[in-house]
Structures are given as structure tokens and as C-alpha cells.
Amino acid sequence: MTSIALFNNKGGVGKTTLTYHLAHMIRRLGLSVLAIDLDPQANLTSMCLDETEIEELWENPSELSGAVSAGLPEVGRVRSGQTIADAVRPILEGTGDIAAVEPARLEPDLWLLPGSLDLSRFEDKLSNEWSRAYAGDIAAIRTSTAFHRIIQQAAQAVDADVVLIDVGPNLGAINRAALISADTVLMPLAADLFSLKGLSNLGPTLRQWRADWQQLVLPRVPPGISAPQAEMRPLGYVIMQPEMRLDRPVKAYERWLKRIPRVYSSEVLDEAQPTREDDLHRIATMRNYRSLMPLAHDARKPMFDLKPADGALGSTQQYVKTCFLEFQALAREVLVRIGEPLEEVRPLAPTRPS
Structure with a gap:
């Protein structure tokens, strides 16, 4: 299992x-994927689940006791008390260690550990x-390794x-704990x-967090506590193209x-002689698909899975195919x-319109 944190100090x-x-x-390419929402804004959760499911998830009483059940939720269903805040x-309340939570099964081989606005309360701790x-x-080490152990479970x-x-x-405390739990970091x-x-x-x-953790904390972690290595290896970056406007000319971009x-x-790789024009670390450039996002949101599916029945008509369907190919190459x-190993990844073709 490899964990990838998607992170940028700039929002939007x-x-x-x-x-x-x-x-x-990545799931379509044949691998099992777990998405973790560690943003207190819980935007990923709102993309994955509908309002009824989120309401059930956030408002019902938490069920924090017991281990992860063998009977995991069915597709499209969640259970109460199963967010990262739970x-x-x-x-946070001083009543014990981390509680086991059940990831929500979104599709076969695709899971979500939902976020919650309540997670912001964990920042000061x-x-x-x-x-x-x-x-x-030891109590401080348990707190600092909480995200790592939750993700691991x-x-x-x-x-x-x-x-x-x-x-x-x-660059707050929640992100510090989240990032030291990641094997790699991908930067949009x-x-x-x-x-x-x-x-x-x-x-x-990132370098300071890595050094502090590896040199000052890891040597003091007791054998009974699983702790991250804080590798945070930079994978590279993905350029997200803007929607070109008259006040943002191509030359400025x-x-x-x-x-x-x-x-x-x-700054990221700390190279003494930094690369100037070499795009070795650019993984992909993703065009702006803003016109597809409202359709994808209403259909509750990825943009590259949109069909005519979802409103992706005429030339928009070609745009959907382009989106599919770009995300396939990125993945x-x-x-x-x-x-x-890519030889273990099954062949993939765009979904035919229906």
C-alpha cells in the first residue's frame, strides 16, 4: 500500500x-483505492456522498466502540459515527485512543473515509x-500518530x-500530522x-517537519505504537490550467x-543547482473542465463518466472523452x-455513451 497526500499551500x-x-x-485501472478526507472543510466528502448520507453521517450519535466490522457498508450507504472526527x-476528549471507523464503500474497490467539520477541533490538540x-x-506521541494509525487500520x-x-x-497542525503520515506528496x-x-x-x-519527526520523535516512539516514517517523498506536480480570460492573457500564464x-x-527538492526549463517533475497538465463540473455534480459521478443522459450532449461528449484520456494518462x-507495476493494470477504454 502506498499513500499519496495531495497538497498545496494555496487553495482554489x-x-x-x-x-x-x-x-x-486508479480504481478503473484495476487497483483498490481508499480516499481519506483530512480537510476540515470536508469538500471531498461532499463530492462523494449526497446530502442525505452526509446528514446521517454527521448528525446521528457516534458509535465509537468495537473494531471494524467484517460486514462493510453497501455501495452508496454510510453508517453513523464513521468520520475521521469520530x-x-x-x-480529543481524553477518554481513550483512536476509535475504529468503517470506510464508506462508494463502488467496488473504491472507499472513502469521510471528513467532518468537527475535525477542526483537533487542531489545537x-x-x-x-x-x-x-x-x-506517550500521550503526545499517540496524538501525533493518530492519523497514521487511522489510515493504516x-x-x-x-x-x-x-x-x-x-x-x-x-501549514497548520492537522496538515502536519496528515503529511507526516504520507509516503508521497503530489502537488497540484x-x-x-x-x-x-x-x-x-x-x-x-516539509523538510523541517521530516527532520524534526525522524530525528526527535521516532527514536522515542515506544515499540507498541505504530508511527509513520515521515517520508513525504515528492512525486511531482500537476498543472491545473485556468479558465483563460481577457484579464489573464496567455503570455502571463x-x-x-x-x-x-x-x-x-x-524549494521542494532542495537542489543546489535547480532545474530551469526541465519539466521532469511535471506529471501532467490538466485543462480546465469547468463546464463539465456542474453536470458531474448533478449526476454524482466523475466528469469522464458523463453520458448524454446526464446532459453531456453533442460536442460536450467529445470533451468528456478528452477528459477521460487525460485522467487516464495522469493516473x-x-x-x-x-x-x-503497470503490467498488472488492466486495459481501459472510455465508457460508451448510453
Whole structure:
């Protein structure tokens, strides 16, 4: 199992949309996928589940006792007390360690560990316990490793090949705990000043978190507690194209685009002689599919699965096929970079209209 955190210090670049579609496409390529919503905004959860399911998930009383059941939820159904906030509530309230939660089964081989707005309450707890973990405080170590152990339990329960972790656009304590739990980090970027500044902040911060965890905390973790290695290996970046407008000319977009490889190499990879024009680390460039998003939201399916019955008529259906091929290429390249053997991935063709 390999975990991938999708993260950018700048919001609004399409990170959650990318996570959602990448999860569906990797499943279509023949692997079992678990998506984890660690963003307190819970946007990924709102993309995956309808309002009735989310209401049931958030408003019913939590059922925190017991281990993960062998009878997992049916497709399209969730159970109460099964969000990431429920999993950490015993730590937050001082009543115990992490609680087992059941991922929601969205489709065969595709699972979601739902998020919750209540997760934001865990921010201060994580922040306060971080420095105490340096001294080997066991309670602080349990708190700091909570996300890692929740992800580990959920991935084992559904036998996931790939875990995709959606996190919010900040450098706070929740994201720190989420990212140290990730094997790799994939960075969605826009070609603009804000994404470049985000990279400049992100790279040094990830290196500092990695060093602090590996040097100060890991040597003090007791044998009975599973702790992450904080590898956070950068996979590369995905350029999310903007919707071109008259006030954002193509030349400005190209100017920022040319600067990304060098900033990524110097700030994220810490290379002494950063790459200038080499796009080795760019995994893909994804065009703007904003016209398809409302249809996909209403149909509750990925954009590349839209059919005429969903409103994807005429030339829009060709756009759907283009979307399919782009996400297929992206998913394949991501699998190559995490070391998944492509010979085990079954052939894939676009879904025919119905």
C-alpha cells in the first residue's frame, strides 16, 4: 500500500477535484483505492456522498466502540459515527485512543473515509502535543500518530492498494500530522504567483517537519505504537490550467509556467543547482473542465463518466472523452512514480455513451 497526500499551500487550484477523479481513475485501472478526507472543510466528502448520507453521517450519535466490522457498508450507504472526527474524538476528549471507523464503500474497490467539520477541533490538540512528543511523552506521541494509525487500520480493512489523502491548503497542525503520515506528496499547482509562493513556503516546511519527526520523535516512539516514517517523498506536480480570460492573457500564464520547474527544484527538492526549463517533475497538465463540473455534480459521478443522459450532449461528449484520456494518462504516470507495476493494470477504454 502506498499513500499519496495531495497538497498545496494555496487553495482554489482544484486539489479536491483532482483527488476525486484520480481515485476513480486508479480504481478503473484495476487497483483498490481508499480516499481519506483530512480537510476540515470536508469538500471531498461532499463530492462523494449526497446530502442525505452526509446528514446521517454527521448528525446521528457516534458509535465509537468495537473494531471494524467484517460486514462493510453497501455501495452508496454510510453508517453513523464513521468520520475521521469520530476516530480521533476519544483522544480529543481524553477518554481513550483512536476509535475504529468503517470506510464508506462508494463502488467496488473504491472507499472513502469521510471528513467532518468537527475535525477542526483537533487542531489545537495536535499543536499542543507536537513539542511534547519531542520529549517522548506517550500521550503526545499517540496524538501525533493518530492519523497514521487511522489510515493504516482503514487501509488494511479494505485491502487498499493506493491511499489518496486530501488535506486543506495551509501549514497548520492537522496538515502536519496528515503529511507526516504520507509516503508521497503530489502537488497540484496553478501557473501564478500564489502557487509559486506556496511552493517556496511548502518545500522548506516539509523538510523541517521530516527532520524534526525522524530525528526527535521516532527514536522515542515506544515499540507498541505504530508511527509513520515521515517520508513525504515528492512525486511531482500537476498543472491545473485556468479558465483563460481577457484579464489573464496567455503570455502571463506562460511566464509563470516557465518559473515553476526552477522553484520546485530549489524549494521542494532542495537542489543546489535547480532545474530551469526541465519539466521532469511535471506529471501532467490538466485543462480546465469547468463546464463539465456542474453536470458531474448533478449526476454524482466523475466528469469522464458523463453520458448524454446526464446532459453531456453533442460536442460536450467529445470533451468528456478528452477528459477521460487525460485522467487516464495522469493516473498511469502517478502509478509509475509510486512503483505500481503497470503490467498488472488492466486495459481501459472510455465508457460508451448510453
